[in-house]
Amino acid sequence: MAAKPPRYLRPILAIETSCDDTCAAVVTADGGILSNVISSQARFHERYGGVVPEVASRHHLELVNAVVDDALREAGIELRDAGLVAATSRPGLIGALLVGLSTAKALAAAAQLPFVAVDHLHGHVAANFLEPEPLEPPFLCLIASGGHTLLASVERRDGFDVLGATRDDAAGEALDKAARMMGLGYPGGAAIDRLAREGDPGAFDFPVGMRRGDSLDFSFSGLKTALVYKVRELGTEGTLSRRADLAASFESAVVESLLLKLEQALDMAGARGLAIGGGVAANSLLRRRVTDLCERRGLRLKIPPSVLCTDNAAMIASAARFLEPVAYPEFLAFDAFARSAA
Numbered sequence: 001m002a003a004k005p006p007r008y009l010r011p012i013l014a015i016e017t018s019c020d021d022t023c024a025a026v027v028t029a030d031g032g033i034l035s036n037v038i039s040s041q042a043r044f045h046e047r048y049g050g051v052v053p054e055v056a057s058r059h060h061l062e063l064v065n066a067v068v069d070d071a072l073r074e075a076g077i078e079l080r081d082a083g084l085v086a087a088t089s090r091p092g093l094i095g096a097l098l099v100g101l102s103t104a105k106a107l108a109a110a111a112q113l114p115f116v117a118v119d120h121l122h123g124h125v126a127a128n129f130l131e132p133e134p135l136e137p138p139f140l141c142l143i144a145s146g147g148h149t150l151l152a153s154v155e156r157r158d159g160f161d162v163l164g165a166t167r168d169d170a171a172g173e174a175l176d177k178a179a180r181m182m183g184l185g186y187p188g189g190a191a192i193d194r195l196a197r198e199g200d201p202g203a204f205d206f207p208v209g210m211r212r213g214d215s216l217d218f219s220f221s222g223l224k225t226a227l228v229y230k231v232r233e234l235g236t237e238g239t240l241s242r243r244a245d246l247a248a249s250f251e252s253a254v255v256e257s258l259l260l261k262l263e264q265a266l267d268m269a270g271a272r273g274l275a276i277g278g279g280v281a282a283n284s285l286l287r288r289r290v291t292d293l294c295e296r297r298g299l300r301l302k303i304p305p306s307v308l309c310t311d312n313a314a315m316i317a318s319a320a321r322f323l324e325p326v327a328y329p330e331f332l333a334f335d336a337f338a339r340s341a342a
């Protein structure tokens with residue numbers, strides 16, 4: 001029997017359960033994805049119009065072992081062939097995080113493997129380091145999802161610096177709330193994206209948050225309030241008949257605020273490369289605008305495939321490659337945290 005390769009050359013098993021997707025993945029030491037299994041709970045949360053933390057934790061508990069088994073099977077390896085186990089430990093829903101973290105710690109302990117705790121936001125950044133065509137730092141990275149909106153300066157692979165973040169709602173959260181007001185279901189970002197193509201982005205003049213000043217922070221609550229008033233003014237019938245124009249104008253204001261701060265950050269940081277991630281990176285208007293921006297400024301652009309932009313465990317494994325592994329039993333004391341350390 002051939003000798004096993006050293007641990008640092010063996011694949012990484014990672015688990016991600018920070019919100020409502022139960023995810024496990026196996027990634028090689030040089031960033032090749034062997035498997036990336038995602039079990040979405042969206043249909044369980046749809047009827048509540050948002051993620052219910054306790055419901056999410058319970059589903060993670062029911063799904064996590066099967067999802068890990070699938071990830072190992074698809075990768076064609078057994079747990080003992082892995083060199084490292086990783087899990088998201090922050091930020092996220094505490095109960096949800098604890099399920100993935102405890103599972104990963106137990107697997108690492110049972111197989112006598114080292115363990116790495118990963119910050120979810122570092123994971124979104126590290127999605128850009130996966131094969132094929134990984135993006136080399138330095139670059140600027142916009143993460144826009146249902147839970148987060150931030151601009152990161154990425155100068156190394158083991159972390160990043162936050163240049164700006166949302167002061168209230170995340171971009172995806174604002175889109176989801178808008179979709180709900182327009183009766184488009186949950187999560188509604190993709191529905192707004194589709195509907196906006198039939199509408200006029202100039203039909204309604206919605207405010208772009210943080211337009212003035214040097215801050216690289218975002219704000220979407222004023223925009224959301226403007227929509228509440230507009231929907232009230234239009235009434236149920238009026239809202240229904242103007243839905244496409246509302247979607248197009250609202251989407252345009254969200255994308256405008258993201259682009260505004262991106263351009264400001266590019267002016268300030270002078271980055272040569274740009275990456276976008278998080279569920280909102282699937283938005284067609286944002287993709288178009290970011291592509292134009294990069295062509296105009298001669299920047300390298302990386303938009304990972306949608307499945308690596310939304311929550312997944314391959315990005316967690318990717319981040320783990322650049323962090324210091326912790327040996328058994330020290331990692332047993334690791335805890336989950338609702339907030340990011342970044």
Ligand code: KG4
Nearest residue numbers: 145146147172189190193279280282283310
């Ligand atoms: O990254 P993600 O899957 O989960 C979180 O960490 O939140 O992001 C989900 C968010 C939701 O708010 C959803 O409405 C939004 O991404 N989203 C979109 C699109 N597809 C998903 N927003 C705009 N346009 C889309 N095509």
Ligand code: ZN
Nearest residue numbers: 120145310311
């Ligand atoms: Zn995320």
